[in-house]
Amino acid sequence: MQATTLKELEWIHDCALLGVLYDTSSDAGQSIRLTMRCPTDLGYAPWAGKTLVLAAIDVAMSKHIVCGVAGPETIDAVRPDISVAVRESTMEARRMGVHFPNLKFTIRLHSGSALEIICRELHVDVS
Numbered sequence: 001m002q003a004t005t006l007k008e009l010e011w012i013h014d015c016a017l018l019g020v021l022y023d024t025s026s027d028a029g030q031s032i033r034l035t036m037r038c039p040t041d042l043g044y045a046p047w048a049g050k051t052l053v054l055a056a057i058d059v060a061m062s063k064h065i066v067c068g069v070a071g072p073e074t075i076d077a078v079r080p081d082i083s084v085a086v087r088e089s090t091m092e093a094r095r096m097g098v099h100f101p102n103l104k105f106t107i108r109l110h111s112g113s114a115l116e117i118i119c120r121e122l123h124v125d126v127s
Helices: 084-090 093-094
Strands: 015-024 033-037 051-065 075-078 103-108 112-125
Touching: 015 051, 033 112, 051 084, 084 093
Parallel strands: none
Antiparallel strands: 015 033, 015 075, 033 051, 051 112, 075 103, 103 112
């Protein structure tokens, strides 16, 4: 896996979501891994037609809202920042001295589902 940025993730759209894994097995912290298949017309040659695993590393907070969908789930967009509600939900912990990483983003799915994440870094594996 190699490090990636939110800027690079702007290319993610219309990718078929194959799976989401919440991994708590590492001493280095929790991670969330999303496996997706990118369309051939993605617009970003290194990922077009490929399967990606996007990993949020050392997750400090996540909120996943799932809307039932008939058929495949697809990613609409990956956007920087999180909702006001999620940001406000961290305020009590911040007042108690908890420090959250600066990396905050939201993955929106076409069904209306969403995954909001605060983590230390992002990695991607392309196959």
